[in-house]
Amino acid sequence: MQRIDQLADSVLEKRESLGPLTTTSGESGLSKSYLQRMFVIVSRSYAGTSHPPPEGVKQIKAADWSEMLFAVGVPERRLFEVYERALRDHTSHYAINGYDLKAAWFRIRDEEATAAYEAEMERRRRAVHHYECRRCGGQRWVFEDGMKRPCEGE
Numbered sequence: 707m708q709r710i711d712q713l714a715d716s717v718l719e720k721r722e723s724l725g726p727l728t729t730t731s732g733e734s735g736l737s738k739s740y741l742q743r744m745f746v747i748v749s750r751s752y753a754g755t756s757h758p759p760p761e762g763v764k765q766i767k768a769a770d771w772s773e774m775l776f777a778v779g780v781p782e783r784r785l786f787e788v789y790e791r792a793l794r795d796h797t798s799h800y801a802i803n804g805y806d807l808k809a810a811w812f813r814i815r816d817e818e819a820t821a822a823y824e825a826e827m828e829r830r831r832r833a834v835h836h837y838e839c840r841r842c843g844g845q846r847w848v849f850e851d852g853m854k855r856p857c858e859g860e
């Protein structure tokens with residue numbers, strides 16, 4: 707990890723000279739561990755190929771892909787998940803690249819947004835509205851067995 711450490715330093719230095727990098731998710735700073743994790747992904751993406759590129763090339767790719775994914779808000783803890791998704795959806799015979807990872811992230815994000823929207827719609831559908839409730843007449847409480855209880859709807 708010696709060389710990736712050095713590369714991480716030089717990438718971070720270069721990055722700093724361009725100004726702070728913040729993402730839409732509010733996490734700031736492209737960290738060394740982010741780059742290291744990405745280096746593992748780059749290496750894995752070439753596993754099984756007959757002519758994997760030299761280490762130096764993989765390091766540069768790791769830096770490029772890190773910047774690409776960081777800029778669109780991929781958190782470090784989700785990098786491997788994004789890679790696995792890209793791998794699952796991959797159809798071309800070329801090795802996975804940064805654009806595949808980015809596209810995989812957008813698919814994950816869209817699916818999560820859809821799931822959150824559907825959950826909210828379901829929550830609203832299940833929410834009991836009492837304004838025309840025949841049980842409580844809009845009071846939101848009822849008397850049952852001589853006790854005042856919250857109305858659970860009709």
Ligand SMILES: [Zn+2]
Nearest residue numbers: 836839842857
């Ligand atoms: Zn009610």
